[in-house]
Amino acid sequence: MTSRRKLVQNTRAAVFYTIMFAISLIWLYPYVWLFLSSFKPWDEIYTTFIPSHFTLKSYTYISTVASQVGYPFVRGLLNSIFIAVTVTVSVVVTSAIIGYAVAKVKFSGSSALFNFVIYQMLFPGFMFTVPLYVVIRSFGLLNTYAAMILPSLMSAWGVFMFSQSFKSVPNDYIEAAKIDGANFFWVVFNVMVPLSRGTMAIVSIFTFIGIWDNFMWPLIVIQSHQKMPLAVLLAVFNKTYGSYVGPILAGSVIQTIPMVIIFVIFRKYFLQGISMSFK
Amino acid sequence: MKNSVRSLGKVENIKGWLLSGPYWIFAAIFFAYPFVWLVMLALSKWNFISPRKTVWLDNLVKIFQDPMFWTITWNTTRFMLYFIPMVLSLSIILAMAFSKAKHFQAFFAMSFLLANVSSGVAYSIIFTQLFSVNGPANNFLYNHFGVFIPWFSSPSWAMFSIAIMVTWKFMGYYALIFLAGLQAIPKELYEAAEIDGATKWTQFWKITLPLLNSSIVMVMVLAITLAFGIFTEPYMITGGGPLNSTQTFLMVIYTDAFLKYQPGYAAMLSIIAAGMSFGLIILTRKLIERKVEFS
Numbered sequence: 001m002t003s004r005r006k007l008v009q010n011t012r013a014a015v016f017y018t019i020m021f022a023i024s025l026i027w028l029y030p031y032v033w034l035f036l037s038s039f040k041p042w043d044e045i046y047t048t049f050i051p052s053h054f055t056l057k058s059y060t061y062i063s064t065v066a067s068q069v070g071y072p073f074v075r076g077l078l079n080s081i082f083i084a085v086t087v088t089v090s091v092v093v094t095s096a097i098i099g100y101a102v103a104k105v106k107f108s109g110s111s112a113l114f115n116f117v118i119y120q121m122l123f124p125g126f127m128f129t130v131p132l133y134v135v136i137r138s139f140g141l142l143n144t145y146a147a148m149i150l151p152s153l154m155s156a157w158g159v160f161m162f163s164q165s166f167k168s169v170p171n172d173y174i175e176a177a178k179i180d181g182a183n184f185f186w187v188v189f190n191v192m193v194p195l196s197r198g199t200m201a202i203v204s205i206f207t208f209i210g211i212w213d214n215f216m217w218p219l220i221v222i223q224s225h226q227k228m229p230l231a232v233l234l235a236v237f238n239k240t241y242g243s244y245v246g247p248i249l250a251g252s253v254i255q256t257i258p259m260v261i262i263f264v265i266f267r268k269y270f271l272q273g274i275s276m277s278f279k
Numbered sequence: 280m281k282n283s284v285r286s287l288g289k290v291e292n293i294k295g296w297l298l299s300g301p302y303w304i305f306a307a308i309f310f311a312y313p314f315v316w317l318v319m320l321a322l323s324k325w326n327f328i329s330p331r332k333t334v335w336l337d338n339l340v341k342i343f344q345d346p347m348f349w350t351i352t353w354n355t356t357r358f359m360l361y362f363i364p365m366v367l368s369l370s371i372i373l374a375m376a377f378s379k380a381k382h383f384q385a386f387f388a389m390s391f392l393l394a395n396v397s398s399g400v401a402y403s404i405i406f407t408q409l410f411s412v413n414g415p416a417n418n419f420l421y422n423h424f425g426v427f428i429p430w431f432s433s434p435s436w437a438m439f440s441i442a443i444m445v446t447w448k449f450m451g452y453y454a455l456i457f458l459a460g461l462q463a464i465p466k467e468l469y470e471a472a473e474i475d476g477a478t479k480w481t482q483f484w485k486i487t488l489p490l491l492n493s494s495i496v497m498v499m500v501l502a503i504t505l506a507f508g509i510f511t512e513p514y515m516i517t518g519g520g521p522l523n524s525t526q527t528f529l530m531v532i533y534t535d536a537f538l539k540y541q542p543g544y545a546a547m548l549s550i551i552a553a554g555m556s557f558g559l560i561i562l563t564r565k566l567i568e569r570k571v572e573f574s
Contacts, residue, residue: 017383020376024390027447030405031393033415037408046413098302106288107295113302120310126508126529127553130536130546131316132309137327154305184294213398215511216529220537231400235515238404245408252401263396267389271455 038249045245058246066237066247070225073251076233080212083148083229088208090153095203099162100188104174114163120156133220147221148229152211158203165199166192201269209259230255320546327540338547351526354438359506361442367498370450371491374457391451403515406444407431431517434524441512441525453498460494492569499563507556528552
């Protein structure tokens, strides 16, 4: 009797895990297909799953030939890295400082600032696309890196996240540091931020991924291929050279890899970030 | 003594304004100033070059008379009708599977979440290839079931295919939201139901689903926000076609403002789209949000 029940249980578990693995593999399939296909000889992209031999042809094409016809992908990758790193560093630093002002400095505007930050987060970003373009244009910044970087240098969401996290740090820590003669910036970056490492990780990851994957805004403000981030350059290349599937897939791999690496390294914080966003 | 306390307060006050000063300036330039422009544009006729003409609510009237507005409203509605039931049911099932899995949890979570960090441009390219007429998806279907599906080339399928892609991307994320909701349900409720002889099926409908209410509302709000913000997928894959069946609010805002040089019309349309999504979220909360008490 018991052995029979155990058998039923084991079969159930086996079926359950088989189904789960099968579905997980289906979910991973697009990634695997992309990765394998970017190393295939071009005539095998649709015909085989595992390539007959691995070749770097698509990658050499996209890094050398494409730039000769006006699509500098290596530069596009560097552009993306430059923009994403600048914005991420700026958002983390400014959000920490302003979050500190909201949470720990008693001044006449502190609750107004907090309310304003929340109010800003209510508006969907797409409402500002057209007017922001007009503003950037009136500053004469169209087709510059500044157009992609300036509007994202500070973030209401980042300020909100840091201020929430700083509120839970006891004031004694700050007083103790002040008695030891620490100045303000030392307090923020050597006392407060290390105590809120999780928040810092979450703000960095989501800002980096958001700006790396930002597509519509740079598409609107940048005309020159030299200044385009990778996502936009890839999209523009795809429009004109759609039949060069191999190089396009290689470009997609390069576009995807930094996001996946960041996700894999910081997955603990990523999960935290998801659960924080619905608390 | 009293004096020094007061001056300390003064110092704090100055410090607070100095620290938050850059943010106020930043928000004035990149939030308040564009906000003023948004309102001015919405009430104007302009082509970026000739002098701007204030036309008050002409743009609003023009939008409601424009068949394209009704097309994109219908397309967005269709997208939500495909996407929300699909992603809601699948991610609840997935969350229940997650909570049952005793082994390989990390692997399962990773496989589904990896989709969520895919780049919009890259995953549009992947799905264009996978769902192309001779692509792997159709090869599989043809070899095993003898059918072809015109994923992106038929007006009746294209939006559904986009809904499938977006489901692929967000199912794992939403499932984790539901998983947190499931873990908050007290186990005693199920034990009590078991004793009363309730089947698993009844338990699901009478305990699990009602107690997941706040997670369901949360996912619905995320899904509605997402539906009004779709741009990359139709831009990359269908260009809004076939027969405008995948035109979305953002596609039309982009086209009107930057290809047809009608920023006034586009600004008004973006206000309407934001208003519609906001209204729909409030309606959803009114209709399905319940105060749930765990006792």
